[in-house]
Amino acid sequence: MARRTRRPRRPEPPPTGVLDWEHGHWKPTALPCRYGCGGWPTHLRDSKGRPAHKVCAEAALAQQVRDYAEAYQNERLRLT
Ligand SMILES: [Zn+2]
Secondary structure, eight states, X not given: OOOOOOOOOOOOOOTTOSOOOSSSOEEEEEEOOTTOOOOXXXXXXXXXXXXXXXXXXXXXXXXXXXXXXXXXHHHHHHHO
């Protein structure tokens, strides 16, 4: 029986974005984006109920992941 070698691979983010804001994230009032992107006021709210564009929230999330990954990498390099 053939076994496929498993390589750790980073999955590609879906083209629609990583966040599913289809339900419950739209509010009737448009407010300025909390990320201060200078874009139009948004009807969308993030998971904590603060006004945010979906793309801005996803960009912030991606940055957070990069920061965590970097911190993790640094920690690992220091320990070895
Ligand atoms: Zn924004």
